[in-house]
Amino acid sequence: SDVKKIAVIAGDGIGPEVVAEAEKVLKKTEELFGHRFETEHGLFGGIAIDEKGTPLPQETLEMCQRADAVLLGAVGGPKWDNNSKELRPETGLLGIRKALGLFSNIRPAVVFDCLKDASTLKPEVLDGTDLIVVRELTGGIYFGEKFRRETENGQEAVDTCAYNVSEIERIARQAFEIARTRSKKLASVDKANVLETSRLWRETVIRISADYPDVELEHVLVDNCAMQLLRRPSSFDVIVTENMFGDILSDEAAMLTGSIGMLSSASLGEGSFGLYEPVHGSAPDIAGQGISNPIATILSVALMFRLTFGYHEAADAIERAVKEVLDAGHRTGDIAVDKSKAIGTTAMGDLIVAAI
Amino acid sequence: SDVKKIAVIAGDGIGPEVVAEAEKVLKKTEELFGHRFETEHGLFGGIAIDEKGTPLPQETLEMCQRADAVLLGAVGGPKWDNNSKELRPETGLLGIRKALGLFSNIRPAVVFDCLKDASTLKPEVLDGTDLIVVRELTGGIYFGEKFRRETENGQEAVDTCAYNVSEIERIARQAFEIARTRSKKLASVDKANVLETSRLWRETVIRISADYPDVELEHVLVDNCAMQLLRRPSSFDVIVTENMFGDILSDEAAMLTGSIGMLSSASLGEGSFGLYEPVHGSAPDIAGQGISNPIATILSVALMFRLTFGYHEAADAIERAVKEVLDAGHRTGDIAVDKSKAIGTTAMGDLIVAAI
Ligand SMILES: CC(C)[C@H](C(=O)O)[C@@H](O)C(=O)O
Ligand SMILES: CC(C)[C@H](C(=O)O)[C@@H](O)C(=O)O
Numbered sequence: 001s002d003v004k005k006i007a008v009i010a011g012d013g014i015g016p017e018v019v020a021e022a023e024k025v026l027k028k029t030e031e032l033f034g035h036r037f038e039t040e041h042g043l044f045g046g047i048a049i050d051e052k053g054t055p056l057p058q059e060t061l062e063m064c065q066r067a068d069a070v071l072l073g074a075v076g077g078p079k080w081d082n083n084s085k086e087l088r089p090e091t092g093l094l095g096i097r098k099a100l101g102l103f104s105n106i107r108p109a110v111v112f113d114c115l116k117d118a119s120t121l122k123p124e125v126l127d128g129t130d131l132i133v134v135r136e137l138t139g140g141i142y143f144g145e146k147f148r149r150e151t152e153n154g155q156e157a158v159d160t161c162a163y164n165v166s167e168i169e170r171i172a173r174q175a176f177e178i179a180r181t182r183s184k185k186l187a188s189v190d191k192a193n194v195l196e197t198s199r200l201w202r203e204t205v206i207r208i209s210a211d212y213p214d215v216e217l218e219h220v221l222v223d224n225c226a227m228q229l230l231r232r233p234s235s236f237d238v239i240v241t242e243n244m245f246g247d248i249l250s251d252e253a254a255m256l257t258g259s260i261g262m263l264s265s266a267s268l269g270e271g272s273f274g275l276y277e278p279v280h281g282s283a284p285d286i287a288g289q290g291i292s293n294p295i296a297t298i299l300s301v302a303l304m305f306r307l308t309f310g311y312h313e314a315a316d317a318i319e320r321a322v323k324e325v326l327d328a329g330h331r332t333g334d335i336a337v338d339k340s341k342a343i344g345t346t347a348m349g350d351l352i353v354a355a356i
Numbered sequence: 357s358d359v360k361k362i363a364v365i366a367g368d369g370i371g372p373e374v375v376a377e378a379e380k381v382l383k384k385t386e387e388l389f390g391h392r393f394e395t396e397h398g399l400f401g402g403i404a405i406d407e408k409g410t411p412l413p414q415e416t417l418e419m420c421q422r423a424d425a426v427l428l429g430a431v432g433g434p435k436w437d438n439n440s441k442e443l444r445p446e447t448g449l450l451g452i453r454k455a456l457g458l459f460s461n462i463r464p465a466v467v468f469d470c471l472k473d474a475s476t477l478k479p480e481v482l483d484g485t486d487l488i489v490v491r492e493l494t495g496g497i498y499f500g501e502k503f504r505r506e507t508e509n510g511q512e513a514v515d516t517c518a519y520n521v522s523e524i525e526r527i528a529r530q531a532f533e534i535a536r537t538r539s540k541k542l543a544s545v546d547k548a549n550v551l552e553t554s555r556l557w558r559e560t561v562i563r564i565s566a567d568y569p570d571v572e573l574e575h576v577l578v579d580n581c582a583m584q585l586l587r588r589p590s591s592f593d594v595i596v597t598e599n600m601f602g603d604i605l606s607d608e609a610a611m612l613t614g615s616i617g618m619l620s621s622a623s624l625g626e627g628s629f630g631l632y633e634p635v636h637g638s639a640p641d642i643a644g645q646g647i648s649n650p651i652a653t654i655l656s657v658a659l660m661f662r663l664t665f666g667y668h669e670a671a672d673a674i675e676r677a678v679k680e681v682l683d684a685g686h687r688t689g690d691i692a693v694d695k696s697k698a699i700g701t702t703a704m705g706d707l708i709v710a711a712i
Binding site: 088090094120121122125141142144146147148151153154155156157158159160161162163164165166167169191193194195196197199200201222223224226227230231244245247248249250251252254255256260 | 444446450476477478481497498500502503504507509510511512513514515516517518519520521522523525547549550551552553555556557578579580582583586587600601603604605606607608610611612616
């Protein structure tokens with residue numbers, strides 16, 4: 001049968017530990033569902049800076065380009081925080097997004113029953129919260145021209161935020177398509193009362209909306225959205241926004257669910273190609289101790305199965321297995337109420353594999 | 357004695373109602389503390405568009421320039437939302453900030469005891485939250501060059517974000533000064549891992565921090581700040597950030613306190629000049645019904661007394677009076693638990709005036 005190529009990037013900190021568990025899950029689904037995967041491993045982020053002198057080595061990029069999907073652990077850590085720009089893990093992240101054309105970042109923010117109490121929001125406010133932030137990922141102020149110049153008021157730094165109609169159209173269409181598969185409500189977030197890019201954004205989203213008459217569209221100003229996410233999180237379904245606003249709002253949305261350690265994300269390009277990673281970071285403080293939670297990474301595999309491969313049955317099986325293990329009371333330290341009963345990374349991975 | 361000139365801009369929606377109560381408070385403090393105020397009134401925002409064809413008439417600007425401080429109600433409303441840029445209330449707001457040199461927006465986010473339950477955050481998380489967001493207000497992407505151009509991918513819109521060293525220095529110094537009067541903790545928020553303006557921001561803040569060795573400085577990335585405000589709001593004291601990030605984070609911070617209808621803000625320029633306004637908007641849905649809450653505007657007068665005039669005794673008296681009236685159980689509809697017992701705008705104003 002059809003062999004899918006997965007580029008695996010363990011990355012830094014807890015990345016290698018959590019990715020190892022996700023790979024066990026891949027293997028188990030091969031056995032059970034007859035899918036076939038070929039994995040290749042590459043260096044990326046801090047470890048690539050240390051070993052190859054660059055956060056995104058050419059061979060890693062080529063490995064990703066050869067693949068059908070990428071599974072990423074996490075990158076970064078204090079060790080590289082004071083490096084010059086070219087030698088920072090983030091530069092690799094921006095570089096890989098651009099090089100692979102990953103223009104869309106999909107971040108489901110859902111509340112896991114077992115973590116309800118972990119949110120700082122009142123349970124009755126959080127109830128029913130299940131939203132997706134669709135963030136434009138290769139445009140805007142992230143990738144615009146940047147420079148410094150001398151002025152009479154000292155040095156001046158400049159960042160340029162640009163969006164063209166095609167860039168807005170493709171992310172808007174994707175958001176409408178996703179909204180269609182859910183409760184058919186799309187909130188487009190901009191700052192159209194101040195920014196020219198936002199005015200073009202809003203005009204374009206409105207024009208595209210004509211093709212999706214079944215989806216209810218609302219426009220929300222970014223400052224208001226930051227408030228409404230707190231006031232009525234469950235009233236949102238799909239949120240679409242530009243790169244910088246999406247960076248801020250997707251983190252706010254993830255945090256309010258209380259489930260940030262369990263959330264997965266997808267960065268998608270044209271066609272079915274995608275890069276999948278947990279929302280949480282590399283957690284250098286607990287790296288190497290075998291206590292990290294592999295669930296977000298395992299759920300990233302499920303997301304890959306759905307969005308890139310269309311392996312819905314296997315995705316369902318993974319998600320069900322996670323739920324079963326949690327329902328049986330098993331917890332890693334980050335989500336355990338009684339920390340003394342917490343299990344380790346591999347134990348959690350093994351339980352989930354067994355439950356699939 | 358010394359007569360202080362206050363330019364009063366009632367604005368749109370509930371603006372006129374709440375400003376009228378604040379003016380009663382001004383009068384009462386004249387009687388009690390011997391201060392002398394001369395008020396002048398001007399048109400601004402939507403009403404100025406209707407009556408003068410521009411949101412910021414020249415005579416209103418001149419009135420503000422003649423004054424020692426400005427008291428603003430609120431501007432805007434759906435009536436003007438679809439106007440062209442020059443005929444929108446927001447354009448007046450940006451214009452007045454720039455013309456008056458109001459480079460700093462100060463937004464205290466505190467929790468009012470009587471509104472504790474109004475927050476969507478758990479009370480134990482909110483406990484002790486008392487922070488100030490210091491937002492740069494006349495620079496960044498708000499005021500940079502904006503334009504459209506044709507490209508092979510359709511029209512492209514461009515916004516430019518620029519900051520020079522002097523602009524960053526003055527807002528940084530102000531934030532450090534404020535932190536000094538509080539718990540001596542300053543969080544500077546930027547996106548230094550992506551933006552050149554943020555890198556210059558961080559370098560400059562670090563350089564200025566040498567003059568404030570008694571203030572503990574931390575740097576927080578904007579996406580992380582959006583999360584930490586939710587996770588540990590009470591751990592923040594003073595937050596300083598650039599214009600766009602400040603717009604988003606100050607609204608998030610205000611909303612998490614649950615007290616947004618009671619919060620006041622100051623926009624300050626060089627010297628002691630300042631514009632004072634409630635954080636809430638013009639609430640067109642309840643305008644003209646006499647049910648709006650004048651407390652945020654009344655507290656804006658207290659803030660004006662402190663920051664522009666140095667009338668601390670009168671400011672204390674106003675704040676104490678507000679507390680007394682609330683402690684006695686009086687509530688406007690927005691903050692009443694039992695809505696049937698809610699009192700109106702003028703009744704609330706009168707009670708506070710009587711309590712001063
Ligand atoms: C590390 C950083 C460059 C990155 C971003 O801002 O996009 C991160 O915050 C993210 O959201 O993936
Ligand atoms: C109305 C708008 C232009 C304004 C801003 O973004 O500054 C408002 O949101 C504010 O925060 O005062």
